[in-house]
Amino acid sequence: MVSKVGFVVNPIAGMGGKVGLKGTDGVLHQAIKLGAKPFASDKAYETIKKFISSNSKKNQIKWFTSKGEMGSNILNKAGIKNFEIVYSPSNEKTSSEDTKNACKKFIEKNVDLILFCGGDGTARDIFEIVSIKIPVLGIPSGVKMHSGVFGITTIASGKMLNEFVNERLTIGDVEIMDLDEEKYRKGEWNIKLFGIARGIVEPTYIQVGKSTFESVSDNEIKDELFEHINDEIEKNNDCLFLFGSGGTIDHIARKIGIKNTLLGIDAVYNKKIIGSDLNEKGILKLLKKYPKVKLVLSPIGAQGFILGRGNLQLSSRVIKMIGLDNIIIVSTPAKLVSIPVIRVDTGDEKLDDMFAEKEFIMVVIGYRLSRVVKIQTLT
Amino acid sequence: MNRNSTSFLKEEYEELVKNSFDWKLRILESGSTPHSVVDGKKVIMLCSNNYLNLSNHPRLIKSSIDAAKKFGAGSGSVRAIAGTMKLHMEVEKRLAKFKRTEASLIYQTGFAANAGLIPQLVTKEDIIISDELNHGSIIDGVRLTKADRAVYKHRDMGELEKILKEADKKHRRILVITDGVFSMDGDIAPMDKIVKLANEYGAMSYVDDAHGEGVIGEDGRGIGAHFKIEGKIDVEMGTFSKAYGVVGGLIAGSKDLTNFAFNKSRTWLLSGSHPPAVAGAQLAAIDVLETEPEYVKNLWDNTNYFKKELISLGFDTGESETPITPVMVGESSKAKELSNKLFTEGIFALPIVFPMVSRNKARIRTMMNAGLTRKDLDYTLDKFEKLGKQLEII
Ligand SMILES: Cc1ncc(COP(=O)(O)O)c(C=O)c1O
Numbered sequence: 101m102v103s104k105v106g107f108v109v110n111p112i113a114g115m116g117g118k119v120g121l122k123g124t125d126g127v128l129h130q131a132i133k134l135g136a137k138p139f140a141s142d143k144a145y146e147t148i149k150k151f152i153s154s155n156s157k158k159n160q161i162k163w164f165t166s167k168g169e170m171g172s173n174i175l176n177k178a179g180i181k182n183f184e185i186v187y188s189p190s191n192e193k194t195s196s197e198d199t200k201n202a203c204k205k206f207i208e209k210n211v212d213l214i215l216f217c218g219g220d221g222t223a224r225d226i227f228e229i230v231s232i233k234i235p236v237l238g239i240p241s242g243v244k245m246h247s248g249v250f251g252i253t254t255i256a257s258g259k260m261l262n263e264f265v266n267e268r269l270t271i272g273d274v275e276i277m278d279l280d281e282e283k284y285r286k287g288e289w290n291i292k293l294f295g296i297a298r299g300i301v302e303p304t305y306i307q308v309g310k311s312t313f314e315s316v317s318d319n320e321i322k323d324e325l326f327e328h329i330n331d332e333i334e335k336n337n338d339c340l341f342l343f344g345s346g347g348t349i350d351h352i353a354r355k356i357g358i359k360n361t362l363l364g365i366d367a368v369y370n371k372k373i374i375g376s377d378l379n380e381k382g383i384l385k386l387l388k389k390y391p392k393v394k395l396v397l398s399p400i401g402a403q404g405f406i407l408g409r410g411n412l413q414l415s416s417r418v419i420k421m422i423g424l425d426n427i428i429i430v431s432t433p434a435k436l437v438s439i440p441v442i443r444v445d446t447g448d449e450k451l452d453d454m455f456a457e458k459e460f461i462m463v464v465i466g467y468r469l470s471r472v473v474k475i476q477t478l479t
Numbered sequence: 480m481n482r483n484s485t486s487f488l489k490e491e492y493e494e495l496v497k498n499s500f501d502w503k504l505r506i507l508e509s510g511s512t513p514h515s516v517v518d519g520k521k522v523i524m525l526c527s528n529n530y531l532n533l534s535n536h537p538r539l540i541k542s543s544i545d546a547a548k549k550f551g552a553g554s555g556s557v558r559a560i561a562g563t564m565k566l567h568m569e570v571e572k573r574l575a576k577f578k579r580t581e582a583s584l585i586y587q588t589g590f591a592a593n594a595g596l597i598p599q600l601v602t603k604e605d606i607i608i609s610d611e612l613n614h615g616s617i618i619d620g621v622r623l624t625k626a627d628r629a630v631y632k633h634r635d636m637g638e639l640e641k642i643l644k645e646a647d648k649k650h651r652r653i654l655v656i657t658d659g660v661f662s663m664d665g666d667i668a669p670m671d672k673i674v675k676l677a678n679e680y681g682a683m684s685y686v687d688d689a690h691g692e693g694v695i696g697e698d699g700r701g702i703g704a705h706f707k708i709e710g711k712i713d714v715e716m717g718t719f720s721k722a723y724g725v726v727g728g729l730i731a732g733s734k735d736l737t738n739f740a741f742n743k744s745r746t747w748l749l750s751g752s753h754p755p756a757v758a759g760a761q762l763a764a765i766d767v768l769e770t771e772p773e774y775v776k777n778l779w780d781n782t783n784y785f786k787k788e789l790i791s792l793g794f795d796t797g798e799s800e801t802p803i804t805p806v807m808v809g810e811s812s813k814a815k816e817l818s819n820k821l822f823t824e825g826i827f828a829l830p831i832v833f834p835m836v837s838r839n840k841a842r843i844r845t846m847m848n849a850g851l852t853r854k855d856l857d858y859t860l861d862k863f864e865k866l867g868k869q870l871e872i873i
Binding site: 459460462465468469470471472 | 611626627628629630631632637638641642645
C-alpha cells in the first residue's frame with residue numbers, strides 16, 4: 101500500500117533557542133542579529149534519510165509538500181522523486197501562515213499523515229488547521245517541544261515513519277502544548293495544553309497464543325481504564341472525583357456519560373458533573389464541602405507531566421488537601437512506552453519533595469491492572 | 480436471525496495466514512531425540528524442552544510399558560472420583576521427597592496447574608504482583624481471578640518492593656508470582672530475594688519453574704534447591720513435560736497447600752487423571768534424576784561450552800544463565816532468515832520475533848540437550864559462525 105504523506109518544514113524553527121530565546125515566534129530578527137542560523141532543514145533531512153535507509157520497499161510514500169526550504173529542497177536532496185508540490189510560500193521569509201496554508205492543501209489531498217519539522221509553535225499551527233482529521237508526526241527542531249507529537253530524536257522520527265507506512269504503529273492521542281503567550285507577556289512561564297491531536301503510537305499487544313499477539317487499539321485500552329474508574333466511583337459512592345485533562349480522561353468521562361472538559365478540570369459526584377472547567381478557587385470550595393476526594397490524572401505531553409503543565413488550577417494547596425494517596429493516575433501502556441517517567445512540577449518545593457520521596461507511583465494501565473513508574477521532579 | 484454462524488472460522492484463519500501469524504506445524508518423524516527427523520530432514524534439535532533427553536531413556540520407557548501392562552491404558556475417571564491410582568500417590572510422595580518439600584500434587588499439565596490454582600489463591604480484595612515477562616499460562620490463571628494486578632519490571636526487586644508497600648496498605652492477600660527460568664531469555668528470577676520480600680510484607684510467593692525443574696539446583700531439583708531455599712517458597716509449580724521428559728504439571732509445598740489445591744482447583748477436579756503409562760514414566764524420571772546425575776551434568780557441560788564458544792565468536796547471548804541460550808540477531812526478518820538457513824544446514828532452532836520480544840531484540844532461541852555430543856556442538860557452532868558472518872550479525 102502507498103501512504104500519502106504531507107511534509108512541511110518550518111525553516112526557522114529552533115533558531116531562537118540557539119541564542120537563548122524562548123522561542124522564535126516574533127523574535128526572528130533578534131535571533132538573526134544574535135547570530136542564529138537556520139537548521140530545521142538539516143533536522144528534517146536526517147529524519148528522511150533514516151526513513152529511506154530503514155524502509156526496504158521503495159516508493160511506499162507519495163509525498164505532498166511545499167516548495168523550497170519548506171519541503172521540496174529536502175526531498176530533492178534525499179533523492180526522493182515521488183512528490184508533488186502543493187503549496188508555494190509567497191515570500192522567502194516564511195511565517196506560520198505558510199505552515200497553515202500548506203496544511204489546508206494536505207487536507208484537500210487527503211493525506212494519511214502529516215510529517216512536520218518544527219517545535220511546539222509549529223505543532224500548534226498545524227493543529228489549528230487539521231485538528232483531529234489527520235495524524236501528525238513531528239521532527240524535533242524547535243526550542244520548546246512539550247507536545248506529544250515529536251519523536252525523541254530526528255532518527256526516532258524516521259523510524260516511526262517507517263513503522264507507520266508498514267502499518268506497525270497505530271493512531272492514538274497526543275497532546276499539543278505550548279507556552280501560554282498571554283501569561284508569558286505578563287512575565288509568567290506557563291506551558292498550556294492546547295488540544296489533543298492524533299499521533300502515531302506503539303500499539304499494545306496482548307498475547308493470545310503462545311507466540312501470537314493481538315494488537316489492541318488505543319480505544320480498547322481506554323475502555324478498560326473506563327471500567328476501572330467506573331468501579332472506583334461505584335465503590336466509593338460518597339467520594340468526590342476530580343477529572344484532569346487530556347484524551348484518556350475525556351474518553352473515560354464520555355463512557356461514564358458525562359460531558360467532560362477536554363482541557364480542564366471537572367468535578368464528578370455519583371457520576372454527575374457538579375463542576376465544569378474549574379479554577380483553583382472553584383476546586384478549593386468543593387474540597388471544603390466534600391471530605392472524601394479522588395483526583396484522576398493522566399500524564400500530559402512528551403515529558404509525561406501529571407502536575408505543573410497544562411493544569412495549574414491543581415495548585416499545591418489543592419494537591420495537599422487532596423492528599424498524594426488519593427491521586428489515581430491512568431495511562432495507556434503505549435503512552436508509558438514513550439514517557440518512561442512521570443513528572444511533577446507543582447511549583448512548591450515541599451510538595452515536590454513529597455512526590456520525590458515516593459520515588460515511584462502506581463499507574464493504572466488496564467482494568468485493575470497497574471504498574472509502578474518512576475517519579476521525577478525538577479529539583 | 481439469518482447469519483452465517485461459522486464463516487468467521489475461515490475468515491480469521493485466512494487473516495492469520497495473510498499476516499504470517501499462523502503456525503506452520505513441523506512434523507517429527509522420529510522421537511524427540513537430539514538428532515530428530517523433522518519434515519523429512521535430519522536435524523540437530525535445538526528447540527525441544529527435552530533438556531535431559533529423558534524421553535528416550537530406557538528406564539522411563541520400560542516403566543511406562545510396565546505400568547500400562549499392569550494397570551491399563553487409561554485411568555477411568557477424574558482424580559477426585561475414581562481416578563486416583565496408587566501410582567499417582569506414589570509419584571506425589573517421591574516428588575515431594577526429591578524436591579525436599581512437605582508435599583506435592585500432580586496436575587494433568589503445567590498449564591492446568593497455573594490455570595487451576597492461581598484463581599483459587601486470590602479474589603476480589605486481593606492483589607497479584609507479577610513479573611512483566613511471565614508465561615502465558617500464568618497470565619491466563621491471573622485472568623480468571625477478580626483480584627487487582629500489578630506488574631513489575633523484569634526481575635526488578637526495587638519495583639517489586641514499591642508495589643508490595645502499596646499493596647500492603649490496601650489488600651487482604653498478596654500473591655507474588657514469577658517464572659523461575661524465563662523461557663525467552665534463559666535468565667533466573669532472584670527467588671531468594673523475592674521470598675525475602677514476600678515474607679517481609681506478608682505476601683505469598685509462587686514460582687513457575689517449568690524450565691528449571693530437572694535443570695537447575697542440585698541434581699535438577701529446581702529453583703528452591705538452586706537458591707538453597709527448599710520448602711520456603713509457598714508454591715513451587717513445575718512440569719514433567721520438559722526436562723523430566725514426560726508430561727504433567729506439579730506443585731510442591733506444604734501439606735496445607737496441596738490439600739487446599741486439590742479440593743479447589745477446577746482443572747484438577749473436572750478433568751481426567753494421567754494414564755498409568757504417564758505416571759510410570761514420571762516415577763522413572765525421578766528415579767533417574769536421583770541415581771544418574773550424569774544427565775544434568777552433561778546438560779550443563781554442553782550449555783557452558785556452547786555459550787562460551789558463541790560468545791567468543793562474537794555473538795550476544797543476552798542475560799542467559801541456563802540451557803536456554805538466546806542468540807541475539809536484531810531485526811525480526813533477519814532472525815527468521817537465520818533460522819531458515821540453519822534449518823537448511825540441518826539445525827532446528829526457532830526465531831523469536833516481535834512482538835514476543837521488543838522490535839530490536841529478535842533472536843534465535845537455542846535449547847541445549849544433554850544428548851548432543853561435542854561434535855554436534857562444533858558442527859552447530861561452525862554453521863552459526865558462517866551464517867552469522869553472512870548476515871553481518873558478527
Ligand atoms: C514457563 C512455563 N510454564 C508453564 C508451561 C506449561 O507446562 P505444560 O506443558 O506442562 O502445560 C510452560 C510450557 O510451555 C512454560 O514454558
